[in-house]
Amino acid sequence: MGTPDAEGHGPPEGLPDLPPEWGRVVIPDDPSALAGEAAQVRRELRRAARRGAGRPTLGLPLVVLLVAVLTTLAGLVAVTWPRTTRSADRPAPAPHNPPATVIGRPLPALDLVDGGQSPVPLRGLLPAMILLVDGCGCPGRVAEAAGAAPASVTVVTVAHGPTAPVTVPPGAKAVRALGDPTDGLRTFLRLPARPNRLAAVLVDRAGVVVSVVPDLGPVETYRADLTRLAA
Numbered sequence: 375m376g377t378p379d380a381e382g383h384g385p386p387e388g389l390p391d392l393p394p395e396w397g398r399v400v401i402p403d404d405p406s407a408l409a410g411e412a413a414q415v416r417r418e419l420r421r422a423a424r425r426g427a428g429r430p431t432l433g434l435p436l437v438v439l440l441v442a443v444l445t446t447l448a449g450l451v452a453v454t455w456p457r458t459t460r461s462a463d464r465p466a467p468a469p470h471n472p473p474a475t476v477i478g479r480p481l482p483a484l485d486l487v488d489g490g491q492s493p494v495p496l497r498g499l500l501p502a503m504i505l506l507v508d509g510c511g512c513p514g515r516v517a518e519a520a521g522a523a524p525a526s527v528t529v530v531t532v533a534h535g536p537t538a539p540v541t542v543p544p545g546a547k548a549v550r551a552l553g554d555p556t557d558g559l560r561t562f563l564r565l566p567a568r569p570n571r572l573a574a575v576l577v578d579r580a581g582v583v584v585s586v587v588p589d590l591g592p593v594e595t596y597r598a599d600l601t602r603l604a605a
Contacts (some may be wrong), residue, residue: 481581482562486532486552494552496559497581501603502528504575505590506560508567513540515572515590521546522593524604532559578603 481500485493496504503523505516517540520529530550531540534557540549560566563586565573576585576599585599 476563476586477583479583481577481583482558484554484558484562486554486559488550488552494550496530496552499528499530499550500577500581501526501579502530502577503600503603504530504532504559504577506565506567506573506575507531507533508560509569509571509573512572512590516540516549517546518593519574519590519596520549522597523547523600526604527600576600576603 481497484496486496488494496502503519505519507516516529516531520540523529523546525547527547528550529547530552532552532554534555535553540551554560559575563575565586565588568588571588572590574585574587574590574596575583576587576596578584584603585596587596590596
């Protein structure tokens, strides 16, 4: 409990003492007597506020700038680096070559179908030059092959579905247009259809595969093979 000082001044009964380091505290009866001290305190507060306002605050702008720079760099890396590297390092597709083990092997006993869906044994047409026309109908090349084939060699076009009749030069042997719904011949040859490419298979009268041409060229490139088939 507070106790009065030597002059009889002290806190009212029931209030705690003030800290002794504060010294003697006198509360005037007239509050206007404190106007001078109040004005001094306000001046000191204004000076402190001006000093604080004059110092720029750089924390938030620096954070925003850093985030913007990192976002830009990440976008540039994602757009340029991965795609450019893959496109530059991607090798060009190699041309398809049939396996060498197919040549010299006997042609399997495949039954193809004609325009009326009647079965046609392929081995019954040997010796034959078989043209696979799924990737390219190429009627000009087919007509050239029919005109160059000896009379004893059958020229056959094979497709997955029905094929249209081919017009051949006068005096040339007619071309047999057959379908292979099960793709048995391509499966045996391991020769997938490729756009704009006419593939050819030459089979002798004994049923042995003599040559496989993935992309048939001019007649002069295979005329000698046709002659050997007729021998």
